[in-house]
Amino acid sequence: MMSQREKINLEKFELIIDSFQNIKGPLIPILHEAENMYGYIPIEVQNLISKKLKISNAEINGVASFYSMFHTNPTGLHHIGVCTGTTCHLNGSGKLLKHLEHKLGIREGETTSDGQFTIVPVKCIGNCDAAPNITIDGKVYNAVTITQLDELIIECSDK
Amino acid sequence: MNQILLNQIKKDFLENNPKFVAAKNVHPLEQRIVLKNYQVIDPESILEYIANDGYQGISKALTMSPKEVINEITISKLRGRGGVGFPTGLKWKFALGYESDDKYVICNADEGEPGTFMDRHILEGDPHNNIEGMMIAGYAIGASKGYIYVRAEYPLAASRLQKAIDDALELKILGDNIFDTDFSFNIEIRLGAGAFICGEETALMESIEGKRGLSRNKPPFPAQIGLFAQPTIINNVETIANVSSIILNGGEWYSKIGTEKSTGTKVFSLSGKTKNKGIFEVPMGITLYDVIYKIGGGMSEGSTFKAAFTGGPSGGVLTKDHLDTIIDFDSLVELGSIMGSGGIIIADQNDCIIDTIKHFMKFNAEESCGKCTPCREGTTILYNMLDDITKGKSSLEDLEKIKHLSKMVSTTSLCGLGQAAPAPIFSALTHFYDEFIDHIEHKTCKTGVCSMPVKGGE
Ligand SMILES: Cc1cc2nc3c(=O)[nH]c(=O)nc-3n(C[C@H](O)[C@H](O)[C@H](O)COP(=O)(O)O)c2cc1C
């Protein structure tokens, strides 16, 4: 969601874990925090969460790998997604995704070697009346054409 | 906060502010109950919500007994808008019947069915109405805590809900001893993390508990053993958005709207190849014709109507033979489809039915939680078999295998995802058998979507 990544600082993250002390079932909110800060959930952060919440590493890794918005490996500075929901699919999102994959030289789910971009899977973001849609770092762009997609990528690269 | 203060806030606001302006672009066929405040009030202003009769429903409910509240919902014949249409009053009655100090109300705002976007608009447009509906539900079943599970793809809905909660807490509408009664209620928002299965009620509870979203075995049902193993009711956003109006106007009033077995209004989301797209709220029982040609304004330039997909990857397809069909819970089931949560996607002559059901199966295969074998393995195998059809690599014998496996997956899967995953195949077989024959026997796709010769070409 962010286009800046923080350095891993376990002491700081410990405070974040503590701030969720009073809620029941804090694991997923905590994983969201890690994902937002680092663009993935580093193994040392998983270990820390495990120690603090007294949940096994395996369980935490299982949860982190279950949800498509959590990543266990570093992701790019920018997350680009082409919606492959039904209406977007019927309105040509397949071509957009192919174009994007070709342009960045990676497949959906992968990250460019310069660490700039990750293509994230997106399946309907509730903007179907303006299909086809893409998302960049959580922001939705409606009725996108291939030319616009190219422009948006250039805009991103400049940031 | 109390009734007198609430009325005073309302009066002060109305005296000092211009009148509310009716929402624009409301089609004459519409009747707005769930969307009564949508694009009328500022969704971030609790005062505007109160001025437009907000929090009068909970105020009235608190003068009734929990049983009376549930009775009113039962009389309304309100059925859950999350897809299955389970009677809401009955669900609440079950939960009231189980004793516990910790009961929960969950609002299901995971809205994952592709082509569906009414819940997003309802929450973004009128968040307080959902807070109020949850409070009434909490009072009715004896719960003091509510969770709203919002998909992370809807950050604006989540932030508006959070503001609504904060503002209601500040005015002491939420919190302890609401309206000077013994009733206390708090609400917490939880974000999803990109898993469609977490819209399934028991998977959603697992997710709130901090686990992978694996569906649970039922029974026990959530009304008995739900979130954190306590009695829980879970309702869809739109279901909850009906509650305050029902309490204010009475169940009797509500039961007279819509059709006999599907009462009230339904908010639909229309997308695809019609001229107009978006959300609209009509009494249950609108025909497909009216959806496409009146509300939708007809097909887009150059488009001819071919099919309407309802119920998404768990639903089916309607054709021009069904234009007079009314859309409600039961009549679509009779046709082998479902209304689902109300997403209607209109396809035209350029859309391939086989490609679309393959797309649905891919979605189901990717989103299966993997707990039960028929769904985990079956959806992937079915996807590969449909993929073969679109590549001209299938025989009629394979089609028999697809039917056989589809039956097995739908009858043996643990939860609704697997049980309904083959539904689009059955529906397409009934209404578009000729397209299967084109792809399988003639190795052609008349729309040109699939990578094989176009029918009529060389
Ligand atoms: C795979 C799957 C996904 C579902 N997704 C949703 C959803 O996103 N929103 C929803 O309200 N119900 C969803 N449901 C239905 C819920 O399990 C449940 O029936 C519903 O939240 C109950 O609320 P209601 O009685 O108000 O309809 C889903 C069901 C299944 C099987």
Ligand code: FES
């Ligand atoms: S299908 Fe793409 S936003 Fe709904």
